[in-house]
Amino acid sequence: MKAIFINPNTHILRAGWLILSFVAIFIPINFGLTFGVHEILGSLKGGGPLWFTLLGISATLAVYLTHKYLNKESFVTLGLRLDKTALLDVVSGVINSGLVMAGIYFTMLFTGLIEFSGFSCWSGGLGPTANFSISVMPVVLMVLWKLIIVAWWEELVWRGVILQYLIKGVGLIWAVVISSALFGLIHAGNPDATVLSTLLIALITPQLIYAYLKTGQLWLPIGLHLGWNFFQASVFGFASSGNVSPSLIMQKPLAADWLSGGSFGAEGSIIMIPFTIASFFLIHWWVGQTRAPGQGFWGMIGR
Numbered sequence: 001m002k003a004i005f006i007n008p009n010t011h012i013l014r015a016g017w018l019i020l021s022f023v024a025i026f027i028p029i030n031f032g033l034t035f036g037v038h039e040i041l042g043s044l045k046g047g048g049p050l051w052f053t054l055l056g057i058s059a060t061l062a063v064y065l066t067h068k069y070l071n072k073e074s075f076v077t078l079g080l081r082l083d084k085t086a087l088l089d090v091v092s093g094v095i096n097s098g099l100v101m102a103g104i105y106f107t108m109l110f111t112g113l114i115e116f117s118g119f120s121c122w123s124g125g126l127g128p129t130a131n132f133s134i135s136v137m138p139v140v141l142m143v144l145w146k147l148i149i150v151a152w153w154e155e156l157v158w159r160g161v162i163l164q165y166l167i168k169g170v171g172l173i174w175a176v177v178i179s180s181a182l183f184g185l186i187h188a189g190n191p192d193a194t195v196l197s198t199l200l201i202a203l204i205t206p207q208l209i210y211a212y213l214k215t216g217q218l219w220l221p222i223g224l225h226l227g228w229n230f231f232q233a234s235v236f237g238f239a240s241s242g243n244v245s246p247s248l249i250m251q252k253p254l255a256a257d258w259l260s261g262g263s264f265g266a267e268g269s270i271i272m273i274p275f276t277i278a279s280f281f282l283i284h285w286w287v288g289q290t291r292a293p294g295q296g297f298w299g300m301i302g303r
Contacts, residue, residue, distance in 0.1 A: 093223020
């Protein structure tokens with residue numbers, strides 16, 4: 001009976017139980033924090049910067065407790081080593097996703113799938129003729145903060161806990177398939193989500209996994225995730241998985257959703273597939289420029 005829960009070789013919980021333990025720890029922490037802050041402030045806007053901050057804190061605490069006390073490894077072993085390449089990986093990931101999203105935007109624009117409506121300069125309801133003003137900087141900073149928190153906690157949980165525990169439990173190939181499918185499914189409840197958008201998000205996910213496997217660290221996936229959401233929603237004016245936020249550019253879809261992305265955003269368009277493939281080559285090139293052969297995930301399991 002004990003072997004159902006404990007791996008006899010490692011003497012720790014099996015992968016599935018570790019993941020369930022993380023969820024069981026995360027839910028009460030998040031509930032306690034959000035309830036407490038709501039009671040103190042009198043209100044708490046769902047989806048706002050503070051709400052996302054509490055979500056990030058909850059996820060970080062739950063991952064730390066699960067990994068240190070149940071998996072019996074240090075927090076850093078998830079891929080959070082701070083060295084000279086950590087910041088460079090984040091910046092590289094942001095630039096990579098910026099290039100990918102620019103390619104998607106201009107391809108759609110020049111083929112008539114979307115229409116440029118003007119620059120909004122993050123001014124929200126002021127319309128497409130709004131000019132940049134220093135007064136919008138708090139809005140930009142709040143949006144950027146929210147995107148940083150999302151990139152941090154989603155990579156920590158999905159490419160940290162879930163992917164890495166699944167690799168130990170069911171092997172690399174099944175871990176990639178299962179975690180990618182689950183990541184797509186959690187976005188199925190987003191506004192204007194479709195079967196196609198869910199499938200496409202599942203197809204995006206392997207580039208984040210590849211970035212982790214090539215580096216053995218989470219910094220490059222975090223940068224890719226941050227850059228993807230920032231350039232998609234805050235620069236080029238797409239919805240981000242169905243969620244609309246202030247942006248530099250205003251645009252509207254003209255073609256069918258499966259081409260333009262529709263109200264869900266670029267992640268709902270098949271146009272993103274070749275650009276996502278291009279991202280793999282950029283990741284491969286970057287890792288080749290910054291690391292010696294044998295580093296990354298495969299290097300770690302070979303030692």
